[in-house]
Amino acid sequence: MKTTGFEKEAVTIGQRNRLQYIILGLLDQRPQTGYDLTKAFDNEIGEFWQAQHSQIYPLLKRLEETGDITHEVTVTGEKLAKKQYQLTPAGHEKLVAWIGEPSPELTALKDEFILKLYFIKTVDDPRLQPMLQEQILLHQRQLRHLQHRQETVFTNQAAIDQAYGHYLILDHAIEREQHYVQWLERYLTPRKDS
């Protein structure tokens, strides 16, 4: 691959760019604009992946160049032009291929609290208990948020059957937060009543 001299002409997308697959997956559900895709990260996708519009718009352009998506312009009102993107057959294949690939990598979790904990050397460090308390509040809040999402999104069995994967990951996230809180509470020393 180093001797052909053609590599620079190819529109290449980094192998580890997983955002592109999220975009393909979202567009597989229905045609959407860049704005719509951006909004999706405020809602369900936001629970497990983050992206801003400044990353999405350029990527849409690249995906169109690689032939994975196309767009058509629709005009709302007098002059506001929206670009509705949709998958091409090639884009759909690419999505299916990605889902079918093995996922042999462990999550690279980058939890700042865990990082700080590592540098707490002794059980009686006065910073430990306040840190645990802060994290309990944080994760209890996240747990309530996730439970609320589950209650509002999956109100009946039909909703679960139509978006089973989404149901699974929300269920997984809820359990993860429950266990996180339980773990934190186990190491929290109750404060004395004064």
Place this chain on the structure above:
Amino acid sequence: MKTTGFEKEAVTIGQRNRLQYIILGLLDQRPQTGYDLTKAFDNEIGEFWQAQHSQIYPLLKRLEETGDITHEVTVTGEKLAKKQYQLTPAGHEKLVAWIGEPSPELTALKDEFILKLYFIKTVDDPRLQPMLQEQILLHQRQLRHLQHRQETVFTNQAAIDQAYGHYLILDHAIEREQHYVQWLERYLTPRKDS
């Protein structure tokens, strides 16, 4: 901050650069070389943060410029010069300040398997069960690895007392993997005996 004209002269390190604190924290334990720090990511730190030497060496240079660390050169054998880095009082303060700050952000977990699951729409999708099986093997392996680490690193109470935070995060990681495997197994449909 936008009108002084002096900003460009300051050596600034991005606010979210948490690798610098890992380096400060590791150097707080004992003076070390860039190579030693890199090795630390192959071992315990590697469980929850990743960095290559190509990121570490330039950062050591910047931390020295900002006055957080200093180094002295020691020669091994005939001519191999090692740079032993150590914290300055300013660097120590910076580490302490960071640990003392609140950590109000949730982990941005970027789990490719979870991402793929989101796009599985129905319970009878033939890709689902193989995906669950693959992840069970992956997380069982990780669980065994973590348990082995715990058994070898924390062989007695004294070891726990000296590195309590490390003990906590290893304990946390083990429980997280246990729950992950349990969760996966719950959705795994047993294969029929043929």
Place this chain on the structure above:
DNA sequence: TAAAAACATGTAATTAATTACATGTTCGAG
């Protein structure tokens, strides 16, 4: 009806992080 919020789309600058390039030394095993 005026203002604010939401809709809509982009680029620029910077930083973080990975992969590849590049070089040389020391130590231990065979």
Place this chain on the structure above:
DNA sequence: CTCGAACATGTAATTAATTACATGTTTTTA
């Protein structure tokens, strides 16, 4: 004594991701 593994330190190129800059339209609400 030689060869390979581990020690040791850097830079370059690329990609990913965030924050800031930049502009304009439509809809809702006060």
